[in-house]
Structures are given as structure tokens and as C-alpha cells.
Amino acid sequence: MEKARIGGWLAAPVFVAVLALCIAPLAILFAYSFFQVDFVAIVTDPTLKNYARIAASGTYRWLIAKAFLSGLAVTALTAVIGYPVAWFIAKRVVHYKSALLTLLLVPLYTGDMVRIFAWRVLLGAEGVLNALLMWTGAISRPLDSLLFSPLATHIVLTYNYLPFMVIGLWLAFEALDDRLVEAASDLGAGTWSAFRRVTLPLTAPGLIAGGLMVFVMVVGDYLTPQLVGGASGVTIISAINDLFGTAFDWPLGSAIAWTMLAILFCFFAAAVVAISKSSLGRAMVGGEA
Amino acid sequence: MKSRATNIATAWVWLVYIFMYLPVAMIAIFSFNNSEIIAFPLQGFTFQWYNETFTDLRLLGGLKLTFLVAIPTALFSTVLGAMAALALTRFPIKRRMLLLVVILLPFLIPKLILAVAQLILLSDLGIDRSIWTIIAGQTVIILPFTTLVNASVLMRIDSRLEEAAFDLGASHFSAFRRVTLPLMKNGLMASWFIAFVLSSAEYVLTSFLSGRAQPLSILVASDFRFNISPALDAIALMLVVANIALIGLGEFIRLRSQK
Amino acid sequence: MTPASPTKPVAAAKPAAPLLRGVAVHKEYGKVHAVRGIDFAIEANSYVTLLGPSGCGKTSLLRMIGGFEDISSGLIELDGRSLAGMGAAKRPVNTVFQNYALFPHLSVRENVAFGLAYRDLSKTAINEKVDAALSMVQMEAMAERRPRQLSGGQQQRVALARAIINEPRILLLDEPLSALDRRMRKDMQIELKDLQRRLGMTFLHVTHDQEEAFALSDRIIVMNDGRIEQQGAPADIYRKPATAYVADFIGGANLIAGRIVAAGDGTATIATAAGEFACPAVNGLAAGDEAVLTLRAEQIELSASSGIPAKVTHTVFRGSEWLVETRLEDGTEISLIARDEGPPEVGATVGLSFAAGRGWIAASGNGG
Numbered sequence: 001m002e003k004a005r006i007g008g009w010l011a012a013p014v015f016v017a018v019l020a021l022c023i024a025p026l027a028i029l030f031a032y033s034f035f036q037v038d039f040v041a042i043v044t045d046p047t048l049k050n051y052a053r054i055a056a057s058g059t060y061r062w063l064i065a066k067a068f069l070s071g072l073a074v075t076a077l078t079a080v081i082g083y084p085v086a087w088f089i090a091k092r093v094v095h096y097k098s099a100l101l102t103l104l105l106v107p108l109y110t111g112d113m114v115r116i117f118a119w120r121v122l123l124g125a126e127g128v129l130n131a132l133l134m135w136t137g138a139i140s141r142p143l144d145s146l147l148f149s150p151l152a153t154h155i156v157l158t159y160n161y162l163p164f165m166v167i168g169l170w171l172a173f174e175a176l177d178d179r180l181v182e183a184a185s186d187l188g189a190g191t192w193s194a195f196r197r198v199t200l201p202l203t204a205p206g207l208i209a210g211g212l213m214v215f216v217m218v219v220g221d222y223l224t225p226q227l228v229g230g231a232s233g234v235t236i237i238s239a240i241n242d243l244f245g246t247a248f249d250w251p252l253g254s255a256i257a258w259t260m261l262a263i264l265f266c267f268f269a270a271a272v273v274a275i276s277k278s279s280l281g282r283a284m285v286g287g288e289a
Numbered sequence: 290m291k292s293r294a295t296n297i298a299t300a301w302v303w304l305v306y307i308f309m310y311l312p313v314a315m316i317a318i319f320s321f322n323n324s325e326i327i328a329f330p331l332q333g334f335t336f337q338w339y340n341e342t343f344t345d346l347r348l349l350g351g352l353k354l355t356f357l358v359a360i361p362t363a364l365f366s367t368v369l370g371a372m373a374a375l376a377l378t379r380f381p382i383k384r385r386m387l388l389l390v391v392i393l394l395p396f397l398i399p400k401l402i403l404a405v406a407q408l409i410l411l412s413d414l415g416i417d418r419s420i421w422t423i424i425a426g427q428t429v430i431i432l433p434f435t436t437l438v439n440a441s442v443l444m445r446i447d448s449r450l451e452e453a454a455f456d457l458g459a460s461h462f463s464a465f466r467r468v469t470l471p472l473m474k475n476g477l478m479a480s481w482f483i484a485f486v487l488s489s490a491e492y493v494l495t496s497f498l499s500g501r502a503q504p505l506s507i508l509v510a511s512d513f514r515f516n517i518s519p520a521l522d523a524i525a526l527m528l529v530v531a532n533i534a535l536i537g538l539g540e541f542i543r544l545r546s547q548k
Numbered sequence: 549m550t551p552a553s554p555t556k557p558v559a560a561a562k563p564a565a566p567l568l569r570g571v572a573v574h575k576e577y578g579k580v581h582a583v584r585g586i587d588f589a590i591e592a593n594s595y596v597t598l599l600g601p602s603g604c605g606k607t608s609l610l611r612m613i614g615g616f617e618d619i620s621s622g623l624i625e626l627d628g629r630s631l632a633g634m635g636a637a638k639r640p641v642n643t644v645f646q647n648y649a650l651f652p653h654l655s656v657r658e659n660v661a662f663g664l665a666y667r668d669l670s671k672t673a674i675n676e677k678v679d680a681a682l683s684m685v686q687m688e689a690m691a692e693r694r695p696r697q698l699s700g701g702q703q704q705r706v707a708l709a710r711a712i713i714n715e716p717r718i719l720l721l722d723e724p725l726s727a728l729d730r731r732m733r734k735d736m737q738i739e740l741k742d743l744q745r746r747l748g749m750t751f752l753h754v755t756h757d758q759e760e761a762f763a764l765s766d767r768i769i770v771m772n773d774g775r776i777e778q779q780g781a782p783a784d785i786y787r788k789p790a791t792a793y794v795a796d797f798i799g800g801a802n803l804i805a806g807r808i809v810a811a812g813d814g815t816a817t818i819a820t821a822a823g824e825f826a827c828p829a830v831n832g833l834a835a836g837d838e839a840v841l842t843l844r845a846e847q848i849e850l851s852a853s854s855g856i857p858a859k860v861t862h863t864v865f866r867g868s869e870w871l872v873e874t875r876l877e878d879g880t881e882i883s884l885i886a887r888d889e890g891p892p893e894v895g896a897t898v899g900l901s902f903a904a905g906r907g908w909i910a911a912s913g914n915g916g
Contacts (some may be wrong), residue, residue: 007380007460011388014373014432021429024393025406028413085305088298107309110316110525111490118312118522119329121319128315140542159308179649182616185636186643187663188715191294194637197662201653213396220399220495237401244405254409257402268397 042250050255060256063236064130068263070194071219071285074157075211078165081209082157086166090173093160101170104163114228119156123228148230161214172203205275212271216264236260313529320522327519338523348520355489355504358423363484365428370435370480371473378443396433403430404497418500424496427488434487435480442476565628567592567750568613573622575608582608583624584774590752595744597753597761600771606754607722613752615639626717640643642711643720647727648703650695657691663714669674681713683741702731710745721753725760737763744784758798770794790830791911795842798808802882804841808833816909821878822856838912845871847906848884850892854898858882863891874898
């Protein structure tokens with residue numbers, strides 16, 4: 001088959017690029033996770049000690065758990081905030097659909113650093129949010145704790161990744177046939193019941209896909225907790241960074257990194273199974289391939 | 290009842306968009322504020338920061354390097370992404386699912402972990418960090434985005450158009466050049482643009498791979514602990530305004546062509 | 549075709565109130581008037597089709613009855629009670645959607661049982677009802693499948709079962725057969741009609757296919773451009789079209805435009821370019837009105853010399869007969885049927901005639 005041969009030639013450079021720039025580095029990282037540090041040299045006798053250290057350390061266990069809890073919390077927040085937005089863009093906008101979607105992405109173009117700094121100004125003691133709260137009389141003195149807190153981290157994380165959730169959900173809403181919702185109400189379903197029995201199950205693949213994107217990015221986010229989290233900004237990712245930098249323990253850093261990756265792959269596999277198990281997901285994959 | 294749901298959703302969408310543009314508004318305000326310190330209260334109006342973006346040698350150097358990195362990165366990742374998208378949507382390749390997972394893989398890996406891994410590989414291979422290591426590293430993390438943009442365009446192109454070209458005697462290459470490629474053009478441009486923006490804003494990977502060559506995003510970070518320069522706000526705002534202008538232009542052309 | 553009977557007992561007025569009644573029903577979307585203030589009445593236990601071309605307003609009307617669209621002005625009553633302000637969920641009306649709108653994430657059984665969740669029924673009662681509905685449409689064996697695993701005809705049956713299980717006062721069917729191939733369509737027509745009789749339910753069926761309408765209906769409502777052109781029994785609509793539009797849309801009658809010179813009780817005389825003819829006519833015509841003489845192809849006789857002169861432009865062999873297309877001197881095109889005698893040659897001049905009392909004079913209307 002000539003077509004298959006051309007397909008192979010098209011795919012080959014992509015495979016090579018990802019192999020060289022992503023899979024090979026991660027494989028070496030994996031190898032390092034079984035090494036050990038002796039003063040300033042790396043001993044290459046394979047050992048499981050690094051993984052044992054992670055399992056024994058309450059700090060690392062807590063940091064790993066915190067990363068995934070943050071991921072789940074921000075995923076849930078973006079889902080709740082983004083669901084009506086995606087519905088609105090898909091079902092209530094006719095002419096300016098692509099403009100609205102692009103406008104949602106434009107703030108991301110300002111760059112991580114500049115945007116995070118803008119949030120520091122917004123949330124700071126003399127910031128806009130404090131001024132607003134004082135003006136409405138909700139508080140009498142500026143809240144110092146607004147910035148450099150877990151709250152600030154989660155506000156900015158939600159802000160950063162909301163557009164990805166909206167796009168995942170929007171795709172699902174575009175694929176949802178309005179007549180199915182009409183059919184539900186024709187058969188006696190009220191607004192809430194039609195949502196629960198038809199709309200929600202049929203947009204679930206978009207929710208899972210968008211959720212997975214947000215989750216992965218929140219878990220892997222390095223800058224946001226560092227720059228607006230203050231004392232709470234220590235994360236498992238910043239711990240990995242320290243181990244490769246000042247602390248100089250590459251093997252332990254590699255082991256933590258691979259622990260994170262293994263857990264992330266589990267979430268990913270679960271999401272893929274969840275999407276492909278739903279008959280709708282199967283239809284979507286089959287229809288597009 | 291339906292219209293009430295729509296009204297609530299409209300209000301909600303407005304709130305979300307205001308939330309999304311709050312930091313952009315901050316950036317806009319401080320790019321015109323007559324003070325080096327980015328903090329309230331405001332100190333008066335100035336164009337100084339816009340002038341500075343065109344005169345500050347350090348910023349200009351960073352900006353130049355950003356372009357030197359972003360232009361080839363956008364090109365490579367768009368070409369690779371388009372090839373991957375063609376393979377995924379147009380050709381009966383074996384292990385299509387494997388290819389999809391491979392392409393999405395760089396997206397799933399936390400950037401800092403990937404950056405560290407790439408750094409180890411470079412040091413083990415004895416390769417010095419340079420502008421080319423930045424380009425290679427960025428290309429692979431931007432690849433998932435360019436693939437999805439191009440695949441979404443290809444899925445909307447009727448594959449019977451290519452069959453019609455074969456039917457009229459075109460070879461695979463000529464059918465691609467005369468039919469598929471012109472139809473992919475908008476997607477390719479969008480993909481290049483998105484890749485450019487992602488590349489220029491990328492920080493974590495860049496900081497690990499950059500060595501002595503320091504693009505703008507690294508300069509911003511090194512200023513960060515103290516106070517970033519309002520000139521950076523000016524650059525960010527120009528980027529946003531250029532984007533919105535492009536959307537406006539696109540919509541204008543689209544609406545005119547519909548008449 | 550049997551000759552027209554002079555009386556029509558089917559359309560005689562019944563004393564009981566109609567099941568569904570529309571008064572001055574109007575629908576506009578922005579500047580577009582989809583339905584222009586129409587009146588209609590639908591009797592209980594009947595099969596009614598709404599027939600018209602796409603964009604004639606028939607689907608808008610159906611959606612207003614189903615509760616999916618608000619009425620711009622006017623009134624729809626079911627059993628003498630207005631449906632205004634009653635959402636689709638509350639109406640005792642169910643719909644078989646175009647392309648069926650089966651829930652892809654639910655099995656056939658779950659699809660059919662969907663509406664029963666809103667009634668106070670035990671699990672066993674629900675199962676019994678679902679089994680009964682599935683056997684009614686001969687889909688018991690497919691109960692655990694997903695809609696995607698079914699053929700078009702099977703999906704159609706599931707959609708029917710899902711709607712009738714709720715025992716609606718009226719079942720609305722929106723182009724239910726349009727997604728099926730020709731053979732399947734014929735089979736489903738018979739099944740639909742049969743189902744309606746067995747259930748004694750009122751079916752209101754939207755279609756653009758006049759053959760389908762004839763095969764199914766007790767009564768046809770012909771719509772065009774947001775208005776009702778004519779409503780009545782199928783035979784009446786075919787033999788006594790009220791307007792030129794109906795005559796043309798239903799079976800493509802020949803139309804000869806002219807002007808009424810005299811109108812009597814059920815007859816009229818029309819002057820056309822081909823001569824003056826006295827024929828049965830639609831009520832309400834007066835001398836001086838523009839009107840059309842409508843002639844079915846099978847009503848016209850062909851002769852070599854006598855009659856209205858016409859030139860043969862085309863002949864088409866149709867198995868048992870020939871379709872002969874001709875053109876009158878003023879350019880009006882007339883087609884007719886030639887049987888045993890064989891077709892005349894293309895280009896020949898022939899004479900056309902029709903028996904006195906055949907033909908029908910209809911109002912000009914706007915044509916379409």
C-alpha cells in the first residue's frame with residue numbers, strides 16, 4: 001500500500017523527534033533514579049534506596065499528595081467555571097464563536113512572568129482586590145494574606161488553565177446534538193433532569209479531556225506557587241529543582257520525578273479508559289480517525 | 290425559562306471574561322504609569338516605557354534572541370505537527386493510537402522534569418547549551434499544540450477532494466500540493482503563530498537549556514524578585530493588542546467575504 | 549383511478565370538539581414569517597400529514613405543537629385547553645424526531661424507558677411496559693444494544709417505541725422516514741399506519757413526500773410559504789385541488805392559466821389561450837378572477853387531428869405506458885399518457901382533448 005508507506009514516512013520524523021528529545025531524556029532520568037550520590041560523584045551501582053527514601057519521608061509524601069490535591073481542586077474549579085462558558089459559546093453564539101474562543105486564549109500570550117506579576121499587583125496589600133473589598137465595606141483593613149498564600153496560588157492556577165478546560169468542553173458541546181436535549185424534555189424531563197441524564201453524560205468526554213489537561217498542567221506548574229504562593233510555594237516540583245541545583249542529589253531528584261510521572265501516567269490511562277469506554281467517546285475517536 | 294438560563298449564562302460569561310482580562314488591564318495601566326515601581330497608587334501618564342522597549346539595549350538583545358529562537362521553533366514545530374496531523378488523519382498507518390500517545394507525551398510531562406531530563410542528556414552527551422538546544426527543547430513541547438491545530442483543520446477537509454484529484458490523474462505529491470496544502474494554509478499559519486507565541490513566552494525549559502544565551506523570558510525572570518520593568522508590560526500589551534487586532538482583521542475579512 | 553364521487557362524507561363536520569385546534573397560529577423568527585396565522589383542527593384517532601416543500605413552515609408548526617418553540621401569536625388547544633406556557637416536558641404530546649435523536653449513551657431499553665422515570669411506576673411496571681412497547685415494534689431481541697449498533701429502520705422503531713410508551717394524546721412525527729432507503733420506507737409506511745390503527749392514537753406526520761402522505765393519511769394538510777393551501781381527504785386533495793399550487797405540488801397536474809367568464813354552483817367556465825372550457829370548479833370563484841384549468845395527464849386524450857393543437861417535444865417510456873410531453877401554441881407545457889397506441893413522433897403536431905366534466909378549475913394562488 002503506497003498510502004501506508006507515505007504515512008510511515010510522515011510519522012517517522014515525528015517519532016524520531018519525540019524519541020530523541022523526550023523519551024530518551026526520560027529514560028536516562030529513569031536510569032539515574034537507581035544511582036546514588038557519593039559527595040560530588042555519582043555512583044552507578046543500581047539501588048532502590050532513592051525510592052525507599054521517598055516512601056519513608058513524610059515531607060516528600062505530603063508534597064506529592066499536595067501536588068495532586070491542588071490538581072484536583074483546580075480541575076474542579078475550572079470545570080465549574082468553564083462549563084457554562086463552553087455551553088454559551090457552543091450553543092448561544094452564532095457569528096463570533098471563533099473570536100470569543102481566541103479572546104479567551106489571548107491573555108495567555110502575555111507570558112507567564114508578566115502575567116504572574118500582574119496578579120501580584122492585583123492581589124497585593126495595596127492591590128485592586130483589597131481596594132475593592134475595602135470600598136464595599138467587606139473589610140476595614142487590607143488583607144495582607146491575600147498574596148503569598150495557597151489562595152493566591154489557586155486563583156492564579158485557575159486563571160492560567162481555565163481556557164484549556166473551556167476548549168475541551170466546547171468541543172464536546174459542539175458535538176452534542178440539540179435534538180437529544182429536546183427529546184429528553186419531550187419525554188418529560190425538566191431542565192435539571194435533562195441536564196443530568198443527557199447533557200452531562202454526553203459532554204463527559206470533553207470534561208475528562210479538559211480536566212486531564214488542566215490536571216497535568218497544575219501538577220507540573222513550577223512558577224505559580226513559587227511566585228505568588230509565598231511560604232506555601234514549596235512544591236514537589238520545586239523540590240525536584242532544588243535536588244538538581246543547590247542540593248545536588250540527581251538520583252533522588254530523578255526518583256521523585258519518576259514517581260510523579262508514574263502517578264500521572266496512571267491518571268492519564270484512567271482518563272483514556274474512561275473516555276473510550278463511553279460509547280460516545282468510541283464514536284468520536286472512530287468518527288475522526 | 291430558556292431565556293432566563295441564557296441571561297444568567299451571559300452574565301457569567303461576562304464575569305469570566307472580565308476575570309481573564311483583569312491582569313491584562315493591570316499590564317495596560319502600568320505600561321503607561323510614570324513610575325518604575327509597578328504598584329498602586331498610579332503616578333501619572335507616560336510613554337516612556339514604550340520608548341524604552343525600542344532603546345534599552347538589554348531588552349532589545351533579549352527580544353532579538355527571542356525572535357531568533359521563536360521563528361525557527363515555530364517553523365519546525367509547525368512542519369512536524371502538520372506531518373503528524375497528516376499521518377493521523379489521512380493515511381492508514383499502523384499503530385495510529387501509539388503515534389497519538391507519542392505526540393501528546395511531551396504535553397503530559399511536567400516541564401521542569403522534562404527540562405531536567407534534557408539537561409542530564411546534554412551533559413552526558415557533552416553537548417554545550419546554545420540557542421539550538423533551546424530550539425530543540427521547545428519544538429518538542431510545542432509539537433502537541435501544532436499537531437492538534439493542524440489535525441482539527443484536516444478533519445474538516447473532505448477527503449473526497451483528494452480522491453477527486455487522484456481521479457483526475459494527480460499523484461500523491463501533486464494532489465497534496467494542489468489540493469490539500471492550499472486548504473491547510475490557514476491552519477498552518479494559525480499553528481505557526483500559536484507556536485511562536487508559546488515559544489516566546491516559555492520560561493522553565495528555556496531557563497534550563499539557555500546557558501549564556503538569554504532570551505527575554507529569562508531576563509524578565511531575573512528582574513522578578515525586585516520588580517519587573519514596566520517596559521515589559523509595554524511589550525506584553527503590544528503583543529495582546531496585536532493579537533486582538535489580528536482577530537478583528539480576521540473577523541472583518543470573514544464577514545466581508547460572506548456578503 | 550376510479551372516477552371522482554360527487555359527495556365526500558369523510559370531511560363532514562363532527563359534533564365533538566377536535567382533539568387539537570389551532571387558531572391564527574403565527575410564528576416569526578426576526579423578520580422571517582415561518583407560519584402566517586393559520587387555523588387547523590385535528591380529530592382524535594386519525595392519521596394526519598402536514599405536507600409541503602422544505603421551508604413551508606410545517607416543521608415550525610410541529611415544533612410549536614411539541615412545545616419546542618413559542619408561538620408568536622395565536623392559540624393552540626389540546627382537548628379544549630390552551631397549551632400556552634406549558635413546556636415540552638409537561639405536554640401530553642411526544643415526538644419522533646428526524647434522525648430519531650436516540651440517546652447514544654443509553655441502550656435501547658434505557659432509551660425506551662427514559663420518559664417513564666417521570667411517572668410514579670414501580671420497576672416491574674416499567675419493565676413490563678418497555679417489553680410491551682418493544683414487542684409492539686418487534687425490537688425485543690435488540691433491547692440491550694446501543695443505538696449505533698442498529699440499522700436505520702431499527703432506530704426508527706426504537707424512536708417510535710420510546711414515544712408511544714408515554715401514551716401521548718398526539719404523536720408527532722418529523723420526517724420520520726426521510727433517512728431510510730426506498731424499500732424500507734414502503735415497509736415502514738405500512739407499519740406506521742398499522743400501529744396508528746392498533747393504538748387508536750392520533751399521529752401527526754410531517755413530510756415533503758406526497759406519495760407518503762397519500763399512503764398514510766386520513767387527512768392531509770398542504771402547506772406552502774407559511775400558509776395552509778388546502779386540507780382534506782387525500783382523494784379530495786388530488787381530484788379537487790383548491791389552488792394551482794396544490795394541483796402542481798400533488799402529482800404535478802397540467803396547468804392552463806386563464807380567466808373565469810362565468811361561475812355557477814360547483815362549475816365554472818374559463819377562457820384560456822387554448823379556448824373556453826366549462827368544468828367542475830372550486831367554490832368561491834367569480835367571473836373575472838384569474839384561475840387555472842388543471843388536467844391530470846391520464847385525463848387527456850390524444851388524437852391525430854382534432855382538439856387543441858400541440859407539438860410533441862419529448863416521449864418517455866415508462867413500462868406500461870408512455871409519457872408524452874407537448875407544448876401548446878402559447879408555450880404552455882402539457883404532459884399526457886399514451887398507452888396501447890404507442891407514442892407519436894417527436895416534432896409532430898397532435899390534437900389534445902378531454903372528456904366534458906373532467907378537468908378541474910382551481911384558484912390561481914401564488915403558484916410556488
